[in-house]
Amino acid sequence: MVTAQSDRLRYSILASGSRGNSTYIETPAHRILIDAGLSGKQLELRMTKINRSLKDVEAIFVTHEHSDHISGVGVLARRYGMAVYANQGTWVAMQNKIGKIDPAQKHLLEPGKVKDFGDLQVESFAVSHDAAEPQFYQLHHDNQAFCILTDTGYVSDRIAGVIKNADGYVMECNHDPEMLLAGQRYSWPLKQRILGTEGHLSNEDGANALMSVIGNRTKTVYLGHRSHENNTKSLAHLTVASILTAQDFGVDHDFALKDTEQDEATSLLSL
Known part of the structure; x- marks a missing residue:
């Protein structure tokens, strides 16, 4: 302990x-x-x-x-x-x-199960990804919830219901579809996999998913699992911020919209 x-x-x-x-x-x-x-x-x-x-x-x-x-x-x-x-x-x-x-x-x-450690509950939920049995997690402590959701082709109504109105999210914004399709390094089958229902969320997909789950408790949103080849930090952030703002979500007012990095840890923060 x-x-x-x-x-x-x-x-x-x-x-x-x-x-x-x-x-x-x-x-x-x-x-x-x-x-x-x-x-x-x-x-x-x-x-x-x-x-x-x-x-x-x-x-x-x-x-x-x-x-x-x-x-x-x-x-x-x-x-x-x-x-x-x-x-x-x-x-x-x-x-x-x-x-x-x-x-x-x-x-x-x-x-769909929960591991209870006493002051920490780890809740699992299934996602749609090209793996054997992919699942992600929502963490609960003292009426707080922090949800991690990357590596999924789409966010179903079931998932949205499970993770709605968390205090914080790490939401996948993996790729920009135009960059992915125009790129030369990925084969066509790989591009199809990424774009498919068992692939990854695009920037727009991530924004749409966030609109279905952000609530009045939500204070922090991180954009995660960004592709090194098919996205940029600025593009992901701008796309999500623009879509949410256009639908009257209080970006950087009601909640902070933040980026993640491949090569650097975020600060240790309280939810």
């Missing part, structure tokens, strides 16, 4: 993008990671920059088996003895990718 200075939920988005993803969450009693898609060394460096240590992290919650979400899972589990939570489909799909883990560290959390 650990003690934090704040009694609120605190977080840092350690990395968000197509080359690696991980988010740190802490409450007064618990510290966890959502995904560990960077090397162990990189995650250690990011944690040091927010004055935190991986030695205090109890568990990793895995969203799906793609390498940009699990590349550090096995290393951290073995080095620090962290528990690892994932659903059955994800465990089967990633077991040969993360190396051997003590069976006592392996835990199941199926879609």
